[in-house]
Amino acid sequence: MAKLLKKPLKLALVQLASGADKTANLANARSKVLEAASKGANVVVLPECFNSPYGVKYFAKYSETLLPSPPSKEQSPSFHALSDMAKEAKAYLVGGSIPEYWAEAKKYYNTNLTFGPDGKLLAMHRKVHLFDIDIPGKITFRESEVLSPGNKVTIVDLPEYGKIAVAICYDVRFPELAMIAARKGAFLLLYPGAFNLTTGKLHWELQARARAMDNQVYVGLCSPARDMKADYNAWGHSMIVDPNAEILAQLEEKEDILYADLDTEKIEETRKSIPIYSQRRFDVYPDISDGKVRYEE
Numbered sequence: 001m002a003k004l005l006k007k008p009l010k011l012a013l014v015q016l017a018s019g020a021d022k023t024a025n026l027a028n029a030r031s032k033v034l035e036a037a038s039k040g041a042n043v044v045v046l047p048e049c050f051n052s053p054y055g056v057k058y059f060a061k062y063s064e065t066l067l068p069s070p071p072s073k074e075q076s077p078s079f080h081a082l083s084d085m086a087k088e089a090k091a092y093l094v095g096g097s098i099p100e101y102w103a104e105a106k107k108y109y110n111t112n113l114t115f116g117p118d119g120k121l122l123a124m125h126r127k128v129h130l131f132d133i134d135i136p137g138k139i140t141f142r143e144s145e146v147l148s149p150g151n152k153v154t155i156v157d158l159p160e161y162g163k164i165a166v167a168i169c170y171d172v173r174f175p176e177l178a179m180i181a182a183r184k185g186a187f188l189l190l191y192p193g194a195f196n197l198t199t200g201k202l203h204w205e206l207q208a209r210a211r212a213m214d215n216q217v218y219v220g221l222c223s224p225a226r227d228m229k230a231d232y233n234a235w236g237h238s239m240i241v242d243p244n245a246e247i248l249a250q251l252e253e254k255e256d257i258l259y260a261d262l263d264t265e266k267i268e269e270t271r272k273s274i275p276i277y278s279q280r281r282f283d284v285y286p287d288i289s290d291g292k293v294r295y296e297e
């Protein structure tokens with residue numbers, strides 16, 4: 001049977017330290033992406049809001065226009081920087097996320113852009129589940145004050161490796177997205193994400209390992225580095241989990257790059273040992289990947 005991951009792949013998650021200066025953030029991202037590629041990474045991931053501080057008051061100020069695509073350099077310096085980085089690195093680049101302004105609808109989004117090694121845009125994912133939470137005395141955050149949600153599941157075909165799924169941060173808490181992508185054949189679920197000191201401690205590792213365990217696929221969570229002087233303190237701890245829900249590699253809080261080699265046998269081995277994949281009872285409950293799923297915005 002054909003393997004979901006067709007050939008060995010080195011994954012790199014860049015736990016980037018970003019600040020208020022977008023140009024500096026883009027330059028820093030470029031140097032880290034090239035460093036990861038020079039170490040052999042085939043797929044490189046950046047964090048959520050990698051080119052700006054993360055916070056409701058920053059979305060409009062840092063937003064860029066992505067549609068109609070391709071945007072001009074003035075409309076989206078980050079689009080062009082990411083495309084150039086991917087091409088220079090000769091690697092797939094899951095470009096974290098940036099705040100997007102869609103002029104036609106007058107709406108803002110938290111948007112990922114994924115590029116191929118030739119610098120071509122492969123996919124665009126707008127965060128589907130907005131981060132609206134209120135934990136009294138700890139953290140209140142309401143992305144929906146400014147942002148609108150995306151409306152689709154994003155699966156990206158990397159021809160020589162297989163399919164990956166891309167979603168953003170809070171999306172990881174919704175197992176349906178992950179399960180649909182896995183059942184559609186994704187070998188790796190990637191989440192640029194910025195959990196915080198409250199929810200990171202509680203749920204970051206659990207979410208990563210749960211999505212891997214439920215779906216018996218690789219999972220990567222890529223955080224910004226922690227900055228205690230920023231308004232929002234990211235959890236850090238970017239991690240890569242294998243299809244058996246074991247942590248392959250994990251960072252601490254500081255800026256760094258995390259690497260892991262993904263094995264072509266591991267998904268099928270895991271599914272053979274614990275065969276939940278073929279033991280599902282769709283006569284008892286529905287297959288959520290088989291119903292009305294949106295892949296197009």
Ligand SMILES: NC(=O)CC(=O)C(=O)O
Pocket residue numbers: 130131168169170171173193194195196199200
């Ligand atoms: N920042 C997010 O979107 C999500 C998050 O921090 C959490 O789920 O916790």
